[in-house]
Amino acid sequence: MCCISTISTYINNRLDIKFNRLGHKVHHFCHVTLALFTCNGCGVGFPTPDMQRRHMKTDWHRYNLKRRVATLPPISAEIFAERVLQQMDATRKNEEKLSIGGGNKKTLRHHKAPSSVATLSVAGDDLDSVIEDESIDLAGPSVEYVASNAARGVDGEDEDEDIDSIIERKLRSAVKLPLSACIFCSAQNFRDVDDSLAHMQHDHGLFIPERNYLVDLKGLVEYLSEKVSIGNACLYCSFIGRSLNSVRDHMIAKQHCKIPYDTEDDQLEISNFYDFSSSYPDDYEEEDDWDDVASGDESPDDDGSTVQVAGGQRQRRTETNLVLDPTGLELSLPLSRLRIGHRSLARYYRQSLRPTTELREGQGTVIAASSRQILATVPRDPIKDRLTKKEWRDQRDKQNRDIRREQRYINQQKHYRDPMLGG
């Protein structure tokens, strides 16, 4: 076929057909010094099989395969890269054109088409359209990916992308989402943030947690929109889309148009926009863990340290003079006048004893005199107890040893028993 002939001519051109002493045709691969492992579809060769395999996985190779299917000649890496760039530009323009319109389903569907075209580099699903119209500009975002990949495919670099390259790619393809635009759909005609938030709540079910403690609403919305538009990340799960549209589709389809707030990590993620200090109890004194190392101009008080935080925030006092009990089981906090018991005594702190009734003289006398019950027992001598227990233990061990020792001798017979005589 065409390709094969191309390939064969290629190889023939490269090969010097020599004749040996015997006059047989010998294919002498003198010109092809580094290309032992080839890709016939793309017309390239690699020195190592690894590089060949890596090349097979690239988009460029796949694109060439499709071209072969469409009975087109293969293209080189550079031309492919150019084409991808062009396609990127084209799709961006298309997107901008389409997003100006209202956010209804038709546009959505419409939206879908260019998105799939735009992502030709990754999936290569609708490559037909590209192949048909070779002048179509290829999507931008994937260009560098492909080019770099192709280059890498030849050079033999790692196929896995660096995080940096991902970030760069994302940044480049970031669609600037205005503040009063809907994060989840392409609706943009809102007057202000509240309006768009209302739309998001009504149509997509977005609920902003702890609204009354929220200080920076705009910041939160900006953060969320950046998360979606630049990072293409789903708010609720760990899905990362290829583009804004992809992640939007995911969020809508999976009903992930919500801000996660269940785990502590989720809460911490958006905690910057909240201020919960009004919910703290009155005598709450925060531990000032986050003192700046630089600010060394704190004047320590007598008992603790009173830090004047700039900005008129509440005074935070830390407990510094902690006093440990001689037994080592109790810690006294001077500031809060608390006493902390060691956890090894936790079972005793948790005990709830029957309240002891104070005995009057008569009762005490009667109980003490009675033979049935004694009020005050002889106090246990711990040393004596230990010795007694040790004795018991030793005795028990000795018994065990004796039993085991006996086992060795149970078969020993004192008196000879002649087997003949019935022993």
Add this chain to the structure above:
Amino acid sequence: MSLQEIVVDGEQSSDTKNSLISLDSPISLKYVAAGRIAQSVLSYLVREVTEQRITNVYDICHTGDSLIESETNKIYKNVDEKGAASPTTVDINNCVRGYSPINRDSAYVLSNGDIVKISLGVHIDGYTSLVSHTLIALPTIPRTEQVSPTTGVLADDICAAHLATEAVISLLGTVLYRYENQSGYFGNRPVNGERIREIVESVAQTFQVKIVPGSSVRRIKRFLVGQDTVHELDVKGYAWGSISIEAMTDDPDEGDLKKMIDTEAAAEPGEAWLVDISMCTFSGVESDLNKKNSLQVSRRTLKPHRDLKPTIFTRDYNRNLSMKLKSARGVLIELDNRKSVYPFHLNSLNTPGAPLGVAALVNAEIVAPTTVMMIQGSPAPVAARERTTILLMPSAKHIGEVVRLGGCDIKPSWVHSEFEVIHPEIVELLSDKRAGVRLRNVQGTDLNVVKDDIQEMEL
């Protein structure tokens, strides 16, 4: 091991609370004060009964309790635990102990010729005086008429009880000195439980009466006067039957008695003793049946009363249980806060639903009832009881004296018995000289009792 240690230690430490040094010491003063009140109330009640001003038993008991309460409240204001050491009980004829009715309507009304045993007790800060007196309820006799004294078994009964008590008191008093011109009776042998037993049993034999189980002559201590619920370890003296009537056996030498009471230990100066002797008549039939110890009423005849339910209870402080019943809990709280270790009467509880609560407590054995005991037989036997508390008061300079807390100077009923004490030892003890024992009686005061007050108290 440990038990003995504690007991011994306790003994040594509480000796300071129990030993009597002199009449001026605070302990003695409290005893004397208790004795005075006991004597006063007892003599008042006896007077009221003999002059037939009170005939309903409930009235007698109620009056006695109220008087004790009011009198003890007047003195020793700083002492918390004081009051009645035993509710006033009135036992008639064959009833031996524990009868104190709860309401007036169902109470027994005295009739002529009844043998009435009035018992009561007073304690101040644990120092107790228990007294009992037997009298015959007879119509008032004008002086002009000459009437013969009561004779017969009733007379024997009363005489025996009275004389036995007196003899024992004298005997105990002999420990206070060395009888110089002894005729060999007192100085040689220690005055211990066995000795006391001999004396009392010989008197009983002389008058042909039987000793009722539950009688005892024993040393008492602060708060420990032989309550049912307290099982003291070392008790001096002698008890017929058993310390605890419930644990009684026919043979006094068996089991409980040996463990509970030390009959070998001698009385010593500085101790307080309780002399409680009940004698009862017996019919000829019964004496044949019980040959082993014919001087003691057998268990088959001394029984809980068929009809009379116990109304006096004692809290057993060795047991502590949380009760489910609300009234039981209320009663327990009241007992632990207000009542002491002595028996209390059901009427003295203020908790609502007290009878129900107390019944539950009795079931749980937190509270022990004082069963009303009676002696069965035909013809119905009659029991007489005399009870006194005495202090063996030592003295450095001269011979010590026996201080009798109550039960003295009450005119005994006019009886005449045909029997007479023969035994020389006892004769000497009973003589006016009392074998050299100095006896001091705690006198009662005339109580200005206003009838209206009593009725107010009733309400």
